[in-house]
Amino acid sequence: MEKDKEDLWQAEDITGKLMVVHRYTGMEMVLLDRLGDLRGTTPDFREESLSLLRRKRQALQQEDWTPFAGLTVIPLVQNKQLWGWLAADCPQAEMAENVYCLFLELSLQLTFLLWHEGEMNAMVRRHREQFLYDILYHNFASSDEVIEMGKNWNMRLDRPHHVVVVEFDRPLQGDRQEILLAELDKEWMSVLSARFVQPILMLLRMQLVILFEDSHKPPRSQGDLAQIMADAMAKVRQDFPTIPPFSVGIGRLHYSVAEICRSFQEARQALSLGRFRQPENGITCYEDLGVLKLLSHIRTEELDDFAQEILGPLMEYDSQNDTELLHTLEIYFQENESLPQAAEKLFIHANTLRNRLKKIEKVLGVKMSRADVLCRVSIACQALRIVRHTL
Amino acid sequence: MEPQQLGFQVDLSRCVGCRACERACRHKHPDMPRAFRHVDRWSGDRREQGFLTMSCNHCASPECMRVCPAGCYEKRRDGIVMHNSARCIGCGRCVGACPFHAPRILPHTGKAAKCDMCQERLAEGRQPQCVEACPVEALRICNLEEAEIGWKDYPLVRYTQPSLKFIRARQPLCFWREDRDGER
Numbered sequence: 173m174e175k176d177k178e179d180l181w182q183a184e185d186i187t188g189k190l191m192v193v194h195r196y197t198g199m200e201m202v203l204l205d206r207l208g209d210l211r212g213t214t215p216d217f218r219e220e221s222l223s224l225l226r227r228k229r230q231a232l233q234q235e236d237w238t239p240f241a242g243l244t245v246i247p248l249v250q251n252k253q254l255w256g257w258l259a260a261d262c263p264q265a266e267m268a269e270n271v272y273c274l275f276l277e278l279s280l281q282l283t284f285l286l287w288h289e290g291e292m293n294a295m296v297r298r299h300r301e302q303f304l305y306d307i308l309y310h311n312f313a314s315s316d317e318v319i320e321m322g323k324n325w326n327m328r329l330d331r332p333h334h335v336v337v338v339e340f341d342r343p344l345q346g347d348r349q350e351i352l353l354a355e356l357d358k359e360w361m362s363v364l365s366a367r368f369v370q371p372i373l374m375l376l377r378m379q380l381v382i383l384f385e386d387s388h389k390p391p392r393s394q395g396d397l398a399q400i401m402a403d404a405m406a407k408v409r410q411d412f413p414t415i416p417p418f419s420v421g422i423g424r425l426h427y428s429v430a431e432i433c434r435s436f437q438e439a440r441q442a443l444s445l446g447r448f449r450q451p452e453n454g455i456t457c458y459e460d461l462g463v464l465k466l467l468s469h470i471r472t473e474e475l476d477d478f479a480q481e482i483l484g485p486l487m488e489y490d491s492q493n494d495t496e497l498l499h500t501l502e503i504y505f506q507e508n509e510s511l512p513q514a515a516e517k518l519f520i521h522a523n524t525l526r527n528r529l530k531k532i533e534k535v536l537g538v539k540m541s542r543a544d545v546l547c548r549v550s551i552a553c554q555a556l557r558i559v560r561h562t563l
Numbered sequence: 564m565e566p567q568q569l570g571f572q573v574d575l576s577r578c579v580g581c582r583a584c585e586r587a588c589r590h591k592h593p594d595m596p597r598a599f600r601h602v603d604r605w606s607g608d609r610r611e612q613g614f615l616t617m618s619c620n621h622c623a624s625p626e627c628m629r630v631c632p633a634g635c636y637e638k639r640r641d642g643i644v645m646h647n648s649a650r651c652i653g654c655g656r657c658v659g660a661c662p663f664h665a666p667r668i669l670p671h672t673g674k675a676a677k678c679d680m681c682q683e684r685l686a687e688g689r690q691p692q693c694v695e696a697c698p699v700e701a702l703r704i705c706n707l708e709e710a711e712i713g714w715k716d717y718p719l720v721r722y723t724q725p726s727l728k729f730i731r732a733r734q735p736l737c738f739w740r741e742d743r744d745g746e747r
Contacts, residue, residue, distance in 0.1 A: 430634045
């Protein structure tokens, strides 16, 4: 009895400990962590029992042992926190007392191992997040030092990195946001790992920040990156259909680690201002913000005055005649002045759209063929959108 | 140190506009033509007049950091945005970009400078000079990590997320003494 316990103590890892108990008792055992992932097993543990344990995770969490009739399952709990489950392919009633004692001893030692691993992971994550915070906010004295430190985390910070920021479009209640962000983190990691070498993901102030190096020559353009992000977004939505709407902002590619902070701020600005164009599920590149960057520096009241000055007659006409000329104009600019695309989006014929545009010209008293008029009206439409979303 | 976000909390009901914070800041930076902190008068919606004390708001997304071509700005783990004048080339981009006009160009050096929340005093466990000088405790330092502040002004302000928390002005309570004949 003492010998087997001593051997159990001597074994250092999960598999080693399981094998010691297997050798003394002949039982087949399996260890699952709290997410239901397999952490260790003896060689002949039945596949059906393992799939049953994985399938009935909810029953395990509720400590309902009825589905596991032929098994003995022990929840591994430390400080009221669940770390996993240890299962043996033998009912407790059929175990000899000394076998059950050894099984209990094994559960205690495995609980300690899982708890210790969890604590270590949490500490590593904390240090990693602090290191990334320093990079994202330029909180370091020497770039060389940071590049050297990055090597400890397998980050090649001497290479150019893209910065992408992901955020939910609607505020979510309490813990739900954190839980969903963690899920989003996992999903993005799995999607991006397939395309990029070691993408770096970090949760920061209710945003998911993604850094990945660009080893392409010439480097990818922001348009290419937006396409990759759109594909990744579609994949994430496919894998996780219930996820609330989220938007993506992409910063410019900067070549030194000292400029990652700038790319990060650009990505955040793209995300924030991009919502004036597409309020939900948008992907915005900093380079594409255009005049929005300038408009963001102007007070909302001034923007409102400007929009009213240019588009006021159109709004008045719409309200008096119950028409949608302003909406038509906005869609026309949104669709890059393409008549077929704008008509499709408005569910009208292209000729109807042509007539509406003529009517708009008449109401506003301008000629849209003139570049300065077109520019003015387009900016007024953007200003109006900012005003609507801000007030 | 865990990342956090220190910021200023201003109780608009308490502020009486004595400008002690402004003077304390000027006393700390005597070589500045104007103090980093300044008190402005404003007309609130509930009080006839109020005062607003402002300096650098150490934004969560600092515009100064984004526009600086020399990488002079850094944000410490406690959220304070610092300016490194040794690297500054005096281009003035941060001055124009900041929605609160917090960075200023110093005439005698030609370089930018801004409020650092008296970080050397914070390191000693003391309050910033302006906070310590406020006789009515209207100005305080707080941790804004948990606070949700809905900024509505121009989009840039909403984007930069200034670390500034206001306690809205309450209607002042007035007590009137009645004379013996029942008149006020």
